[in-house]
Every structure is written in C-alpha cells, then in structure tokens.
Amino acid sequence: MTEPLHRTPLIAAGLLMGAGLGGFVDGIVLHQILQWHNMLSNQLPPNTLVAAKVNMYWDGVFHAAVWVLTAIGLRVLWAASRRLDVAWSGRTLVGGLLLGWGLFNVVEGLIDHTLLGLHHVYEYTDEKLPWDMAFLAFGALLLLAGWGFIRAGRRDVRPRTAYQA
Incomplete structure (x- = not known):
C-alpha cells in the first residue's frame, strides 16, 4: 500500500518564501530604487536628515x-525536499510563491497603507x-495566479524515490 502524497509542505515553503521575496521587491524597488516611500514616510516625511535616518x-x-x-521558507523547503x-x-511551489507574494501585498496594503496610514x-x-x-489589485492578481498554479500542480503526482533524497 502506498502512502498518500502531500503538497502542504511545498505550499507552506512557497508561502513563506513568496511573502519574504515579495517584501524584498517592495523594499528594494519602491523604497530604495524608486524612493516612492519609506516605512514611516506618511507619518514622518523624510525631509530632514533625522527623519530620513529614522x-x-x-x-x-x-x-x-x-x-x-x-x-524560514528555505528551511521548510529543505525539510520538504x-x-x-x-x-x-514546480507548479505547486511557484503557486505558493505567488500566493505568498500576493498575501504580502494584500496584508501590507490593508494594514500599512489603509488602516495605520504609515x-x-x-x-x-x-x-x-x-x-x-x-x-492591492496587483496583490489580488498574484493570489489568483498562485491559486491557479497550485490547482494545476495537483496533477503533478510524481513521488520521489529513496535515491533522490
């Protein structure tokens, strides 16, 4: 009797890494390269040296x-491997990554932009x-794309063999 195959560890790894990497895209592109905002720029505009340092x-x-x-996502992926x-x-992992990035955008957009106004x-x-x-719309699109990839990954049921471990 064969043991059922699980997808949850791969999805969990993708969610964590996707949220982290989505945060890096936000921080590197919007904070540093384009300089559109900082973490507290609505509360403390960076128009003085002290405010910029904060x-x-x-x-x-x-x-x-x-x-x-x-x-942490990499550690979870390592354990899953x-x-x-x-x-x-690959489709399940990419789906988890997109889901994580979308989740980051939606949570960050709702909390930092809308509720707290940071x-x-x-x-x-x-x-x-x-x-x-x-x-937020981009985050929602990422969530939908991630969900689609995860659903498509259901057809990928290749069990690993002991020599691949």
Whole structure:
C-alpha cells in the first residue's frame, strides 16, 4: 500500500518564501530604487536628515523581517525536499510563491497603507488612493495566479524515490 502524497509542505515553503521575496521587491524597488516611500514616510516625511535616518532604520527592520521569512521558507523547503511523501511539483511551489507574494501585498496594503496610514505606495501626489488600490489589485492578481498554479500542480503526482533524497 502506498502512502498518500502531500503538497502542504511545498505550499507552506512557497508561502513563506513568496511573502519574504515579495517584501524584498517592495523594499528594494519602491523604497530604495524608486524612493516612492519609506516605512514611516506618511507619518514622518523624510525631509530632514533625522527623519530620513529614522525611516532608513525602520526600512532596515522591515528588510530584516522579510529576510527571516525567506530564511524560514528555505528551511521548510529543505525539510520538504527530504520527505518521500511530498509530491514534488514546480507548479505547486511557484503557486505558493505567488500566493505568498500576493498575501504580502494584500496584508501590507490593508494594514500599512489603509488602516495605520504609515505610508502609501506613492507619497508624492495628492491622489494616493489610486496607487494604493493598484497595489492591492496587483496583490489580488498574484493570489489568483498562485491559486491557479497550485490547482494545476495537483496533477503533478510524481513521488520521489529513496535515491533522490
């Protein structure tokens, strides 16, 4: 009798890594390269050296947190790779990554942009809401794409053999 194959460890790894990597995309692209916002830029505009340093500090805390998420996701992926009862599927893993990134966008968009008002996607306009809604819409698209990949990955039922472990 064969043991059933599990997809949950692969999805969990993808969720954690996707949330972490999505946070890195946000932090690197929107905070550092484009400089559209910082973690506290709506509450403490970085228009003085002290305010810029405070924002830089909290951006660093944010990056440390998403690094930890990514590292935990890698650890979960490593553990999953050593299990013979995990259905190894690239589509399932990519789905988990997209789901994690989308979840990051939706949670970050709702909490930081909407509820707490710590910052907005693009601080240098009077019309912040369209930018914040586009960020949430992109997150929703990532969630849908991730869900689709995970569903497609159900057909990938290749058990691993002992020599692959």
